[in-house]
Amino acid sequence: MRAEKQLLTQEYATRLNASPFFIVVGYQGLKVAHLTELRLRLAKAGGEVHVVKNTIFAIAAKETGSVELNGSISGQTAVVTGAKDVSAAAKVLKNFAAEFDKLKIKFGYLNNARLEEDGILALAELPSLDVLRGKLLGLFNAPATKLAVLLNTPASMLAQVIKAKSEQGEQGEKAE
Numbered sequence: 538m539r540a541e542k543q544l545l546t547q548e549y550a551t552r553l554n555a556s557p558f559f560i561v562v563g564y565q566g567l568k569v570a571h572l573t574e575l576r577l578r579l580a581k582a583g584g585e586v587h588v589v590k591n592t593i594f595a596i597a598a599k600e601t602g603s604v605e606l607n608g609s610i611s612g613q614t615a616v617v618t619g620a621k622d623v624s625a626a627a628k629v630l631k632n633f634a635a636e637f638d639k640l641k642i643k644f645g646y647l648n649n650a651r652l653e654e655d656g657i658l659a660l661a662e663l664p665s666l667d668v669l670r671g672k673l674l675g676l677f678n679a680p681a682t683k684l685a686v687l688l689n690t691p692a693s694m695l696a697q698v699i700k701a702k703s704e705q706g707e708q709g710e711k712a713e
Contacts, residue, residue, distance in 0.1 A: 542593055545590065545593045545597075546593050546596050546597045546600065547597075549589060549593065549594050549597035549598075549616075550597040550600055550601045552587065552616075552618050553597060553598060553601045553618070554601055555618070555620060556618035556619055556620060557620075557623070557647065557648055558618070558619065558623040558626070558645060558646060558647045558648070559616050559617065559618045559645060559646055560616070560617040560618075560623075560626065560627065560630060560642065560644075560645035560652075560657060561610055561614060561615075561616055561617075561643045561644055561645060562586070562614070562615050562616075562617060562630065562640055562641060562642055562643060563612050563613060563614060563615075563640070563641040563643055564588070564613050564614075564615050564639065564640055564641075565612055565613040565639065565641075566639035567637060567639045567640060571637050571639070571640075572586070572588075572615075574633075575629075575633050575640070578629045578632075578633060579617060579619070579626060579629050581629075582619070582621075582622070582625035582626050582628070582629045583619050583620065583621035583622060583625060583626070584617055584618065584619030584621075584625070584626035584629065585617070585618060585619065586615050586616070586617045587615060587616055587618070588613075588614070588615045589614055589615065589616050591610045591611060591612075591614050594606075594610065594614070594616065595610065604646050604649060604651070609644065610643070614643075617630065617645075621666070622665060622666040623647055623660055624660045624661060624663040624664075624665065624666070625665055625666070627645075627657050627658070627660040627661035628661040628665075630642055630657070630661070631657075631658055631661040642654045642657055642658070644657075645657050647660075
């Protein structure tokens, strides 16, 4: 393999090793301005898109032990990777594909499990990782909040009874 191809293979392998997922998209017919817009949107979601050479990318995927692509990529191909949330990247791709019908989601891999287009679109429907964390924290806090209210209720009721008795006693002293 020529030195340039080896460098590209190493670059692709580094990206694959740094990301728990990758999504393969076809971009045939997209203008440069649209691809730049996709890059900006993915950057906000913690992802990035790179145009790849199919054969070299397949070699890099095999070398990293990620997957064996066996010729499943063809045409003008770009790969979306990210270090964070796969659902955020999938959501950006879904919305972008709806706006610009030239972008085609082909397939992806999440933790070495292959996802077809419908699986990636299902990931796009999931709430973001931050929203899920918030919901989980809410579930953890709910029992503690209920317990605190439950423990404070008898004390507050006792205080109300004592206050009512003392007010009743004051009214009784004034009447005498």
